[in-house]
Amino acid sequence: MRSRWAACALATAAAFTATASDWASVPGGPFKSALRYEDAPAGTEVADFQLMQAPVTNGEYLEFVRAHPEWRRGRAPIALAEARYLSHWEHDLAPGPKAAREQPVTWVSWFAANAYCESQRARLPTWQEWEYVAAADETRRDARADPAWRERILGWYARPSTEALPAVGQGPPNAFGVKDVHGLVWEWVDDASALLVSGDDREQGSADRRQFCGAGALAMDDRDNYAILMRVAMLSSLGAADATGNLGFRCARSLP
Amino acid sequence: MRIAVAALLTALLAATGCSGGDGSASPGPEADTGGSAKGDFGPPQGEPVKAVLTSPPQVPPPTGRSAPAKVIVELEVVEKEMAISEGVTYTFWTFGGTVPGSFIRVRQGDTVEFHLMNAPDSKMPHNIDLHGVTGPGGGAASSFTAPGHRSRFTFKALNAGLYVYHCATAPVGMHVANGMYGLILVEPPEGLPEVDREYYVMQGDFYTTGRYREKGLQPFDMEKAIDEHPTYVLFNGAEGALTGDKALAARTGERVRLYVGNGGPNLVSSFHVIGEIFDKVWFEGGSRFQENVQTTLIPAGGAAMAEFHIEVPGSYMLVDHSIFRAFNKGALAILKADGEPNLAIYSGKEVDEVYLGDRALPNLEAVSQAAAAAKSGELTLQQQVDAGKALFAGTCSTCHQADGKGLEGVFPPLAKSDYLARDARRVPSVILHGLTGKLTVNGRDYDSVMPPMTQLTDDEVANISTYVLNSWGNPGGRISKADAAAIRAKAPAAAQGAH
Numbered sequence: 001m002r003s004r005w006a007a008c009a010l011a012t013a014a015a016f017t018a019t020a021s022d023w024a025s026v027p028g029g030p031f032k033s034a035l036r037y038e039d040a041p042a043g044t045e046v047a048d049f050q051l052m053q054a055p056v057t058n059g060e061y062l063e064f065v066r067a068h069p070e071w072r073r074g075r076a077p078i079a080l081a082e083a084r085y086l087s088h089w090e091h092d093l094a095p096g097p098k099a100a101r102e103q104p105v106t107w108v109s110w111f112a113a114n115a116y117c118e119s120q121r122a123r124l125p126t127w128q129e130w131e132y133v134a135a136a137d138e139t140r141r142d143a144r145a146d147p148a149w150r151e152r153i154l155g156w157y158a159r160p161s162t163e164a165l166p167a168v169g170q171g172p173p174n175a176f177g178v179k180d181v182h183g184l185v186w187e188w189v190d191d192a193s194a195l196l197v198s199g200d201d202r203e204q205g206s207a208d209r210r211q212f213c214g215a216g217a218l219a220m221d222d223r224d225n226y227a228i229l230m231r232v233a234m235l236s237s238l239g240a241a242d243a244t245g246n247l248g249f250r251c252a253r254s255l256p
Numbered sequence: 257m258r259i260a261v262a263a264l265l266t267a268l269l270a271a272t273g274c275s276g277g278d279g280s281a282s283p284g285p286e287a288d289t290g291g292s293a294k295g296d297f298g299p300p301q302g303e304p305v306k307a308v309l310t311s312p313p314q315v316p317p318p319t320g321r322s323a324p325a326k327v328i329v330e331l332e333v334v335e336k337e338m339a340i341s342e343g344v345t346y347t348f349w350t351f352g353g354t355v356p357g358s359f360i361r362v363r364q365g366d367t368v369e370f371h372l373m374n375a376p377d378s379k380m381p382h383n384i385d386l387h388g389v390t391g392p393g394g395g396a397a398s399s400f401t402a403p404g405h406r407s408r409f410t411f412k413a414l415n416a417g418l419y420v421y422h423c424a425t426a427p428v429g430m431h432v433a434n435g436m437y438g439l440i441l442v443e444p445p446e447g448l449p450e451v452d453r454e455y456y457v458m459q460g461d462f463y464t465t466g467r468y469r470e471k472g473l474q475p476f477d478m479e480k481a482i483d484e485h486p487t488y489v490l491f492n493g494a495e496g497a498l499t500g501d502k503a504l505a506a507r508t509g510e511r512v513r514l515y516v517g518n519g520g521p522n523l524v525s526s527f528h529v530i531g532e533i534f535d536k537v538w539f540e541g542g543s544r545f546q547e548n549v550q551t552t553l554i555p556a557g558g559a560a561m562a563e564f565h566i567e568v569p570g571s572y573m574l575v576d577h578s579i580f581r582a583f584n585k586g587a588l589a590i591l592k593a594d595g596e597p598n599l600a601i602y603s604g605k606e607v608d609e610v611y612l613g614d615r616a617l618p619n620l621e622a623v624s625q626a627a628a629a630a631k632s633g634e635l636t637l638q639q640q641v642d643a644g645k646a647l648f649a650g651t652c653s654t655c656h657q658a659d660g661k662g663l664e665g666v667f668p669p670l671a672k673s674d675y676l677a678r679d680a681r682r683v684p685s686v687i688l689h690g691l692t693g694k695l696t697v698n699g700r701d702y703d704s705v706m707p708p709m710t711q712l713t714d715d716e717v718a719n720i721s722t723y724v725l726n727s728w729g730n731p732g733g734r735i736s737k738a739d740a741a742a743i744r745a746k747a748p749a750a751a752q753g754a755h
Contacts, residue, residue, distance in 0.1 A: 157379065157475075
């Protein structure tokens with residue numbers, strides 16, 4: 001499956017490079033996740049990578065489905081993108097007023113997001129990469145200890161999502177030159193399906209977690225960091241074909 | 257050893273003597289209902305029933321069933337901005353669009369097919385833990401539901417009682433603090449005794465980044481929640497949810513039952529109805545009742561049924577008797593009872609007259625003289641001072657002392673006061689508007705609270721002020737009734753920030 005998409009992507013990638021989002025170069029470093037990875041209790045080393053400065057927009061995604069008819073609404077197999085895939089677009093190739101060009105694309109499945117990134121000769125960021133970038137504020141690469149950082153994330157949670165999403169790139173970039181990490185949409189990550197968090201929060205740390213595999217029986221290491229915790233809960237509630245009105249994505253690239 | 261055996265025998269005899277089981281509604285003190293082990297009345301019978309869900313403060317009608325049924329409950333999670341107080345909004349996460357969530361009513365032995373829907377425009381995944389469920393997590397792990405999805409699980413309601421349900425998704429405390437709780441009543445097989453009115457009230461504590469009643473959309477404050485310092489403590493999710501037009505209604509002669517829950521997340525409620533005594537409280541929402549209860553404790557994540565008969569019309573206030581929560585954080589609701597007064601039971605106010613206590617009695621004469629003189633326009637300075645002295649003894653001397661010297665560091669002195677000397681009008685102003693905060697008098701700092709004495713008439717304020725100004729080395733001066741009236745009407749500018 002993966003190789004098929006990759007092949008498609010290679011054929012048309014040249015057409016996209018000009019319109020694709022700008023990329024930020026993210027210097028790697030040691031990182032202690034809010035999650036407890038049993039195989040790396042002391043933290044991990046994040047390698048240098050590139051990340052789109054802003055989430056993928058409706059306009060960018062439209063270009064993608066134009067070039068990749070198999071990912072148009074109604075054509076993508078239901079096993080890869082649920083019935084509500086792009087359901088907020090007016091027509092298959094015309095998003096219409098409810099999905100403005102500059103707004104982040106939502107109602108996309110993990111499979112669709114992954115295919116988009118492959119078309120950009122890129123991939124979805126891993127959870128660790130995403131969390132690493134999300135730890136920053138405008139001036140610091142790791143602002144997680146600052147209550148103000150947490151408060152800002154919370155401010156978004158406290159806003160009901162009945163209003164239209166703002167355009168991407170409105171706010172200032174963070175210390176990595178990346179925008180909209182918080183406060184706009186949830187974002188798919190490459191290893192979303194490995195974020196196996198129990199549906200009952202209170203079971204974390206019990207013997208039951210041994211039944212989980214994936215990224216090695218994840219549990220919350222920093223329970224105070226509930227802002228991140230909620231993002232994990234959100235991603236772990238979804239299957240890879242699922243889509244929601246608040247979930248978009250951006251792509252990453254490994255450096256050679 | 258002999259004594260122990262005898263005690264055992266007695267216990268056995270007592271148990272046998274009471275095991276007859278006459279089927280009465282409430283079990284006797286020695287019998288038990290058998291709990292979950294005796295709560296399975298077999299497979300559901302008849303067609304499935306769709307549960308009637310109600311928004312607070314309404315309660316669904318009794319199930320009226322005499323056999324176990326399959327009951328379908330469909331509950332939708334909705335995240336929405338609603339008023340939490342006048343001019344203040346909050347993004348609540350709700351079961352069914354209200355805080356508390358929809359009331360669910362089933363019968364012991366029912367098989368409940370539970371559908372949890374999460375609205376497509378929700379930001380968060382949610383789930384539900386019903387305390388009335390027998391099984392790990394109370395349904396939580398089986399009902400973890402992404403936005404725009406629906407989950408289903410089925411349980412048999414084995415224990416009768418009134419149970420809290422709530423969301424248990426990470427972080428649990430935040431989901432609960434945002435209003436994700438409600439009540440499910442599992443009726444005992446014979447139902448509950450009939451009453452005239454049933455209402456659904458649930459307490460919760462709320463944590464906003466802004467202060468109490470600070471206007472605008474207020475976000476959740478995790479630090480305050482962890483510290484257990486709520487901004488609001490509320491019945492039914494908003495200040496004023498059950499007051500004014502929305503007060504609970506009843507009539508005299510009626511029996512009222514309140515289904516009271518406490519969602520928390522943190523506080524325990526001392527639930528009390530001012531002016532009533534609960535004839536019965538099914539404490540902790542269980543199978544037995546206590547009679548004649550003034551205040552019942554409702555733990556966070558717990559509930560109780562409280563019942564009372566109304567004899568006298570009027571407004572009855574429901575409060576958390578941890579009383580600052582009622583008057584400073586919003587934990588106040590009203591039940592308004594209409595009907596004819598019953599003076600034999602409660603007279604209403606029969607006497608309202610001045611009581612000055614012993615120390616003012618001999619000088620009361622001076623007060624009435626001054627009042628008469630003021631009316632005829634012949635009030636002298638001396639008359640004012642005499643009347644003011646009598647009034648001062650009754651109202652002011654407790655704190656400022658009869659000699660006007662106050663208590664150093666606690667109650668500022670009025671004697672030789674440099675603070676008063678700077679502006680004579682400060683005296684009536686402080687009397688009428690009170691004075692709070694830091695203050696320096698005669699070189700000494702004070703930081704306390706004097707409440708406004710608005711109960712005093714303009715005459716009285718004028719006389720007390722004049723007495724103070726002409727006593728204990730103060731510079732003299734005179735405050736008239738008209739001065740006092742003007743100062744009463746004015747903002748307390750003169751009394752604030754004066755040092």
